[in-house]
Amino acid sequence: LTEVFTFFQDKDKNVVSVKDIPTIIRTLGLVPSEAEMRKTVAAMLGDESADTVHLAAFLTIAKKLILDRRFPGSNKEEVGRALAVLAKEGRNYLEETHPKPESKGGVYGDGKKTVFRPAGSLSREDLLRLLTCEGEALTQDEAEELILSLPMKDSDLVDLDQYAAQLVPPAPFL
Known part of the structure; x- marks a missing residue:
């Protein structure tokens, strides 16, 4: 101490x-x-x-x-569950997006595209929006800097298990 x-x-x-x-x-x-x-x-x-x-x-x-073990904070599992809620409750899910038409001709179907996101991941875009628009919002630069330090499954998906491990503080000592 x-x-x-x-x-x-x-x-x-x-x-x-x-x-x-x-x-x-x-x-x-x-x-x-x-x-x-x-x-x-x-x-x-x-x-x-x-x-x-x-x-x-x-x-x-x-x-x-x-x-007295005051203010222990959350454990990795609790943080993981909270992040999973942000990632559509941690399930594999389908997300509808509206891509730009590739040609001047009509758009096939209703113009929507179905995107698959693996379980336990959150898109970089969704996390950036949450960080800059919800709660104690970060500036765009702060959010971009934070995202650069995150464990990614690929170029666009944050690995929520590893991110939860990073967010949990070390156990108190003495």
């Missing part, structure tokens, strides 16, 4: 900025909500209204959080 704290500390003064506490807590493998994080920071500050947290206060609270 001390080693993680000292990585962020301010010039050997045994204090870190309050702004760094969420990063430190998450580095330890804990995954509190924003409200829980505010309470944790407040507990570390005590009655002070300071901009820094002292090592002793951090150690007291962080040890208790870890020993």
Whole structure:
């Protein structure tokens, strides 16, 4: 715990900025909500209204959080199930798209094309849309950068099992 704290500390003064506490807590493998994080920071500050947290206060609270197994986060299976919902519930599925006509002549049938996506995958395009339009949306550049680091089954499909493994934080230590 001390080693993680000292990585962020301010010039050997045994204090870190309050702004760094969420990063430190998450580095330890804990995954509190924003409200829980505010309470944790407040507990570390005590009655002070300071901009820094002292090592002793951090150690007291962080040890208790870890020993009490607070804020454990999700396991790989839970994250995998959540990603599977985004990938049409993890089943093989058919998706209808509207391709551009290849000739000036009429479009064969109703102009729709059926696309097969394997189970356990999410298209790059769908993930990009979700990252930039849903929840705490990322910018287009942030989403593109994230997608470059993802495990891909081929050029267009994210491997959800491997992605879930990347998203799960390490187990807390102590």
